[in-house]
Amino acid sequence: MTSTTPAPPTTTSPHPQAQRRILTVLVISQILSGAGLAAGITVGALLAQDLLGSTGLAGVPSAMFTAGSALAAVAVSRISHHRGRRAGLAAGYLTGAIGSAGIIAAAVTGNAVLLFLALFVYGAGSATNLQARYAGADLATPAHRGRAVSTVLVATTLGGVAGPNLAAPTGNLAHVLGIPPLAGPFLLAGAAYALAALVLALWLRPDPLLLARTLHTTQQQAEPGTTGTPDTTGTPGGPDQLHRAAARRRSPGVLLGTLVMILTQLVMVAIMTMTPVHMHDHGHGTAASGLVIAIHVAAMYLPSPLSGWLVDRYGRLTIASASGLTLLAAGIVAATAPGDSVALLALALALLGLGWNFGLTSGTAIITDAVPLATRAKTQGMVDVAISIAGATGGLASGLIVAATGYPLLAVAGGLLALAILPAIAATARSR
Template identity: 75%
Template sequence: MTRPAPGTGTSGSIPGVPGVPGVPGAPDAAQAQRHILRVLVASQVLSGAGLAAGVTVGALLARKMLGSTSLAGLPSALFTAGSALTAVAVGRMSQARGRRPGLAAGYLTGAVGSAGVITAAVLDNPVLLFLALFGYAAGTATNLQARYAGADLAHPSHRARAVSTVLVATTLGGVAGPNLAAPTGRLAASIGVPALAGPFLLSGAAYALAALVLAVRLRPDPLLMARGLAQADAVDTATAGAPDRREGRGSVVLGALVMVLTQLVMVAIMTMTPVHLHDHGHGTAASGLVIAVHIGAMYLPSPLTGWLVDRYGPLRIAAVSGVTLLAAGLLAATAPGDSVALLALALGLLGLGWNFGLVSGTAIINDTVPLATRARTQGMADVSIAIAGATGGLSSGLVVAAAGYPVLALTGGILALAVLPAVAATVTRAKTPLASDVPSDSP
């Protein structure tokens, strides 16, 4: 008998396994997938506003407290390092208990961390600030982990599009968040909180609401239901019916490498752009606009990227990500410091290149990892992403202090090209032409 793919329903049943067809009151897989995507979209809209706070003012807040540009990249390094720990925790909790408790706990931790940042700003305590950024980082890590939940029940030929649906939902909050930096700063000042800590008022509320939405509405749990469906059909849904794009460990390494390189380059350039703008006389409103364009480009193209990955395969799109990041680095390096428009365009290309890399890398891993170890492996992959972000954030301030922003941007763009030989080596090793990377149902 041909096995129905996840997201299309199945005739199997397992008594006592929630969310599996055949259990009274349990939803059909396709119906459950639609509901799950709606809930994830709602939570991502909220969390998108939360993650923008640290990006917009984190470096400026650290520089104000420490009085040093060379350490302005430290907040980015700390909350991306903290997100590595969260990625492991959320991955393991999701593996053991399902996506719902894992994601809800991650966002709640992000809300607590945001409150800690506000407290640190009031007390002018850099040590507390850095500790609180670890908690704040949980929201960032959980925002990324949520994309995997969108793919748990998706048909193999639509997994990238499911991931993209979750990612694009971050756009609304992610674009609105940076542009609320000035208003939330004024609100913070009116209640006796330093203006630069204002965006963290927004992030705390946003992460808390995202946690509430997931805790209450993410039922059935997508990962637990996917396991039930796999058990009912006696087939692992992570590989059954999916194109065998790359086999084994090499595929996981390639997917992680693509995401690591794009994250490293993106975080390094993004972190120091607000500082670069500030040094050329621009205020938080200009920084907020540029970062809003950047975050919009990170998430808004996701539906198109998902379609491209499903249609042409993840390897081609991974290669495109390297070229796009090079273009972003070149433009950022050559743009005049007083040109907000050109820097916004450069940061837009930077976000687009990151999007290509994240969606294609995620697709490579999703098509390779078996369901039995999926959440744990995904969590470890995101640990690599977080470490790369920490490295980019920490090194960015040092590079700018020593050689200037243009050198940082140019170096990042050139480094992104390392994606190309990695993809080429994988194709050569597999002795498979790129055409075979196209899903079988594509025209």
């Protein structure tokens, strides 16, 4: 297994002032979008269960909004490719806000078909929340990409922790407004996504992807023996070109990074989706499940500065391996935790979030290393499509598995599936 050398004590970007501003705006938008994302996670399965009266279909909401994420990932990446990150991210969050309004309307009318369609649209917020991490890495040097990604991810923690803990208060507000209490968190989600879109549209200037392309073109024009035409072939001729040429020689990187993020997403979504339902079946209320989900979301994002440093310091493959082992531990704890133990379920969900964080941070760095700037946004979008499909699969299968065999078997199966990361990493390490 390979490792990286310590990052040199240099600036994290060829344009540090712009990078600082970009990260600041991204942090603000991620705090808002984190609240919107986590609010839906907390009650989505319970809302479907309430409307349909079936535990077996409780995983459908997660499947619908992650399927919506797949389509949104393509749309956001295409808009970003042609018009920059600002336009792509703002459009994605605005779509998520529209989906939130649709979910509220479905809950008020008791229309399950509208609920599922609105959840599909709501998934755009989740896809955009993930795509924002790439914007943080656009201007970062390879030695600091892990930390740039982690800065954006950790910002989601504040909103992500607040969102589930506001499930009960927003439910009370919804009741006062004549809306079913389980739809209350989507009032928060809609407002949060709309504000995130506004922040990005107004203040994400300069656009990180467009600036990165401009700097790349300017550097090529200044280099001896190069022309003013941007080099997208990876031909060696300067530091950036040498890095891209090396990345192309590491072609398994795209496949490996994608696989790591697919497996971590599938396992995380499957276990996370059914935990509130499992707790509800054992007599726990919305406040208890909201607390567990808040701890889970905190573990998904709060360790990001540490995981980013670990990725830069010890290597992408090492932390990707740690992801698989951590998810296995999460599955074992979740499977063996008594149904009445909030503490052990919280521990399991914390490990689940941490394993996901390790996988996302390391996988993102692997992908960004391996893809040239000219095609970066499109490739990243397609990778996130695969991640979203994996999440949809995990969400849909989770309800069926729990209905047929129970929550413990789902948790154990998820943990064992995460171990598939290890042979993939070993095969990639041997090929280098």
